[in-house]
Amino acid sequence: MTAIEDRERIARAALTRVIEPGDESGGRWLGRFGAVGLMDRLTAMEVDETTLPGASQRRLTSYRTRASAADPQRDLEAIAKVGGRFVCPGDGEWPTQLDDLGGARPIGLWVKGGAQLRTWAVRSVAVVGARACTPYGAHMAGILGSGLAERGWVVVSGAAFGIDGAAHRGALSAGGATVAVLACGVDVAYPPGHAELIRRIGEQGLVVGELPPGGHPTPRRFILRNRVIAALTRGTVVVEAEYRSGALATARRAAELGRHVMGVPGPVTSGPSAGVHELLRGEGTLVTDADEVVELVGDIGELAPERQGDVRPRDLLDPVSARVLEAFPARGEVDAAGLARDAGATTDETLGRLYELHALGFVERAGGRWRLAHRVQGGPKARRGDS
Incomplete structure (x- = not known):
């Protein structure tokens, strides 16, 4: 690694404490000035209207306050202590499909786990859904997680209660690969009730986040985290979701990015399935098992078996x-x-x-x-x- 690369990595690590995930204005300034140049502007003794063209005084003040408090060396040492690393655009491990997010592309990703993120992301599927899921939903998410893992696919989700957790557990139970994308630091177990699950994912799979070590989740960060799940994977499967749901937002972002969008149907009388059914009336494709998911997101010839009743x-x-x-x-x-x-x-x-x-x-x-x-x-x- 050259000195310039060191400076770029350190500057990007610092900027993960300055710019909120998904901040497209920050992403544009980063693209214009580069990570080192942007940090230099934010930490300069004097600033004027050319420091961040088009930025309000309030935003500039907020950025400068955060930049002055950032300690990227400390964060890089902290991630190393938990067996993690900071992956930047341009690194060999960087999943280039995230570049589809344009100005909303992550500044970098804090990663915990031994696998190679870029390699895993090439053959990955997101399985997301309601936190307050039904037993049917949890069962289907677990079956999908294990089925995809058995077929060599990486299951990506958000480690939340409900569908997310069931999908992760399904993949783990099959001895497969799974990635948890968090809305907090990868050294923070959130939700606390999933501390053991997140620990297992970190050992058997990967835990990924945009926020530096110790970063805490907020409602907005959960919503913005979903764009990473959508962009990172070949397709998104929604298993149970109300009409207003973060899982549906993930699916719609996936559709905007040209990814496959799928939904698992439920009873028409079930509120948790109402959003999925609405998705299936539009851009979504109905799937009922891992074979049907792979037929959509997989390579040519990876077809689901023909469905038929009992032969008499x-x-x-x-x-x-x-x-x-x-x-x-x-x-x-x-x-x-x-x-x-x-x-x-x-x-x-x-x-x-x-x-x-x-x-x-x-x-x-x-x-x-x-x-x-x-x-x-x-x-x-x-x-x-x-x-």
């Missing part, structure tokens, strides 16, 4: 044999000529099919006539005929 012996008959069998009365005996007439076949053709049906156990011969075998007579079709 009748389903395997050729069309003529099926017509002959359907021509039988529910009770009683019939001759081959009568069957041929009702089946729309010749007598010789019908006789050939009758012997095949006899061999398969569908019919019995009674002298010169034929009847349904006893097990066929007692089947659903015979009962409907009797009613």
Whole structure:
């Protein structure tokens, strides 16, 4: 690493304490002046209207106050102590799909865990949804998490209660890969009730955040965190969400970025599924399992298996044999000529099919006539005929 690269990393680390996540104005100034140049302007002894063109005095004062208090060396040492690192645009580990966010692109990402973020993000899917989820929602999120992990996909979510936690646990239970994107520092367990889950994710997967060590979450930071989840992954699956939901915001941002948007349907009477159903009426695609998710986000040829009901012996008959069998009365005996007439076949053709049906156990011969075998007579079709 060169000295210039050191200065850039340190300046970006400092700016994560100055500029709020998703601040597009800050992102534009960063793009114009560079991280080092922007920090130099914010920490200069004197400022004027050219320091940050277009910035209000209030914003400039806020930036300068934060910049003067930033200690990036301390933050970089703190992240190293917990086995983490700070990843910047231009690093080999930087997921370049985040660049799609333009001015709202993260200044950098604080990362905890041994995996390579860029490699994992290439084959990742977001699974998000309601915190106050139903048992059905938690079950589906867990099934999706484990199913995607078993197929070699990385499950990305926000480590919140409800759907997020269920998706992470599903991936972990399958011995798979999962990434938690936090709205706080990666050394902060939030929510506290998920401290053990976040610890496990840090050991088996990755914990990622835009805020420096010790950074605390706010409602706005949760909303802005969702744009990282949307941009980082190939697609977003929503499992249960009310009409007003952060999960729906994630899905809509994903759609804006050209990512796949999917939803898991629920009962039409379920409030937690109402937002998902609205999504499915618009830009979303209905999915019910990991195979269907992979068919959308995966490579060419990764198709979900064909769905069909139980195959019954009748389903395997050729069309003529099926017509002959359907021509039988529910009770009683019939001759081959009568069957041929009702089946729309010749007598010789019908006789050939009758012997095949006899061999398969569908019919019995009674002298010169034929009847349904006893097990066929007692089947659903015979009962409907009797009613």
